[in-house]
Amino acid sequence: MVPLRAFRKTVIVLAVAFACAVLAAILPGNAYQRWQLLDGTIHANARWIYERTHFDPAPLDVVFLGPSRMGAGVNAPRLAADLAARGVAANVVNFSLPETGRNTNWAVAEEVFAAKKPKLVVLGVTEKPSRFGHAAFKYVAPSGAIADPGYPGDWNYFSDLIYLPYRQMRLFAADRLPGGLGLATDFDPARYRGSSVDTTGSVVLPDGRIKDGERPGSPEDLARDARKLVAGNHPPLLPASLADLEFGDERHYTRAIAELARRNGAQVAFLFLPFYTGPHELKDVQERAFYEQFGPVLDAGFVAPHAEWFADAAHLARGGANALTDWLAGPVAQLLTQAKAAP
Secondary structure, eight states: OHHHHHHHHHHHHHHHHHHHHHHHHTOOOOHHHHTTTTTTSTTTHHHHHHHHHHTOOSOOOEEEEOSHHHHHHOOHHHHHHHHHHTTOOOOEEEOOOSSOOHHHHHHHHHHHHHHOOOSEEEEEEOSSOOSSOOTTHHHHSOHHHHHOOSSSOOTTHHHHHHHHHHHHHHHHHHTTSTTGGGOOSSOOGGGOOOSOOOOOSEEEOTTSOEEEOSSOOOHHHHHHHHHHHHHHOOOOSSOGGGHHHHTHHHHHHHHHHHHHHHHTTOEEEEEEOOOTTSOOSGGGOTTHHHHTTTSOEEEOGGGTTOGGGEEETTEEOHHHHHHHHHHHHHHHHHHHHHHHHOO
């Protein structure tokens, strides 16, 4: 009888704990405070992304989304100026965040299309997609998207879900307590960074350090970093027919972003950004055929052999970013002109 009673008590304790976790997970929270949870981390731009989208009345015409290669490679204010010189007026933002994972790009796109009407969304792609979701997703995504990501094979599912009750309890308390537990309840224009931010010129490393991106790296460092990237690039483990399982995050959320754009009359394009001396032709992009279902893949492979353009093997330095941005003005202007001419 004693083991049976102990088992019943254990079951009751687990059931109560589970019920409490579920109740905590469905607590309401302030969306603006949710996007502040990453302040002080390598993803601190999340707050500005939300502020630019919801509190700045200026339109958003061109939105760049992607990993740190995109963030370090595209100078949004410079691109807007280049487009203006071609007679194309456009508000351009680079909403890329460090690290890979398409789910956080989707969370950003959800906010963008809820408040603005962009004409073009450009997704940064590399030679091989990530198999995992983004580290910031559990902080910024709506609760429902964390509880039900909508596809099998979400390798981060349980770690994201376990964090959700704590996140919602913190947000619930922050929205009701004086001081907001360090999270601002209201937008403060005095600390706003502006309508377009230059994300180039520095590289945010995974450990939080800022690497100088104003100058190129040494040839020795670039070659060493490139060898590490080559060694870390693994071919698909599963047959092509199971790509939706192995690369579920990339494929599911790319489709979701493309559908958001379609419903809102926006175009989608992709920007291929190679690493130094890495695969640099469109045929080298593993998911090229998949991406081309939704829009053109812009090929920036020309940057790959230029050591003088890279801060490290994966990220462009200021000179490389300027060269890439100036080159982008042509295809982006063409896409915007096509969109304007479309019935």
